[in-house]
Amino acid sequence: MLAQQRQQAILERVRRNGAARVADLVRELGVSDMTIRRDLEVLAERGLIEKVHGGATATGAGSTEEPGFAAKSVRQQPEKEAIARRAASLVRPGTSVALSAGTTTWTLAHHLLDVPELTVITNSVQVADVFHRSGRPDQTVVLTGGVRTPSDALVGPVAVAAIRRLNVDTLMLGVHGMNARAGFTTPNLLEAETDRELVGAAQQLVVLADHTKWGTVGISTIAKLEEAHVVISDVGLPEDARAALSDQAGSLLITDPSETAQVVAQ
Structure with missing residues (x-):
């Protein structure tokens, strides 16, 4: 396969799925890791894709554009891991915790598998699957039901009705975006x-x-920024964002992905 044909195949895959991992492209196209990375560089320079850690995602994102779970899962993986570890440290045994849909909360779910007597409420198919596969008998998992979105969230009247009857100690909320005016936002109305x-x-x-x-x-x-009791982000957060969140949210916790990587490597 010529380079141009290979790059076209990569572009079509990214546009179709919203993202592509380098490892998957290497396996599917039968070329080296370095070759795929060069192809991604060429496509990124032409503005056709966005390079991210471990792969690439489709370009462009309006206020109503919702990336799929696969597309989001390859973005900012070290940062999400660091944030998830810090969030897990806030969860105590024997409590109830709600996890919204998203790849950061999905990462967090893996770190909660060892928390005993935990009750988990979630509207995420992916999060529920993490706990289902673990099968820990002293953990209770409640999946709300609802209409499935591209990001594998269950939403709509069924989900709302189920949640309305519940009370939980803590909600771990993943968001699509945040700023001082709009607060924490999502591209999906439901x-x-x-x-x-x-x-x-x-x-x-x-x-x-x-x-x-x-x-x-x-x-x-x-939710508005001031509704958050805690916001957990990473060292890449700009100073104006830190100032706004520190001023409006209850507490801002900053994580360092490099420190998490060192812990994992030990």
């Missing part, structure tokens, strides 16, 4: 409604958002 119900059901709101979420504004607001 998901915003469902997430707002989760916010109302929780005694404490903890928002998990890596630095790239600052300045991104989805069409619908889930």
